[in-house]
Amino acid sequence: MESFDFLVQGSAPEPYVVIFQKEHNKIIAHCTCPAGEMGQYCKHRFAILNGFSEGIISSNAADVKIISTWLPGSNIERALNELEKAEEEVAKAKKKVSAAKKMIAREMQGAR
Numbered sequence: 001m002e003s004f005d006f007l008v009q010g011s012a013p014e015p016y017v018v019i020f021q022k023e024h025n026k027i028i029a030h031c032t033c034p035a036g037e038m039g040q041y042c043k044h045r046f047a048i049l050n051g052f053s054e055g056i057i058s059s060n061a062a063d064v065k066i067i068s069t070w071l072p073g074s075n076i077e078r079a080l081n082e083l084e085k086a087e088e089e090v091a092k093a094k095k096k097v098s099a100a101k102k103m104i105a106r107e108m109q110g111a112r
């Protein structure tokens with residue numbers, strides 16, 4: 001099993017400990033932030049998963065690049081793809097909302 005521990009400076013005075021472990025194609029990650037402790041999505045793990053080292057105060061910050069190489073074929077890859085698709089749909093929906101608001105504004109001005 002491969003394992004990396006990172007110290008991440010979040011909003012609390014004490015840095016959070018983020019642990020990433022990989023065994024075969026299974027990635028497991030823990031974070032000591034309040035959301036992470038409750039088993040919820042947290043931005044610290046997500047950032048590291050995406051190869052971002054911002055906020056990492058431990059000397060191994062460059063190792064986040066290794067974590068992002070774990071993704072292909074992993075248990076998390078499919079969920080990340082679903083998130084990407086959902087975000088594209090949100091972006092499309094926002095454009096539709098914006099266009100509809102412009103239409104309302106035009107109609108209210110009595111434009112023909």
Ligand SMILES: [Zn+2]
Nearest residue numbers: 031033042044
């Ligand atoms: Zn966290």
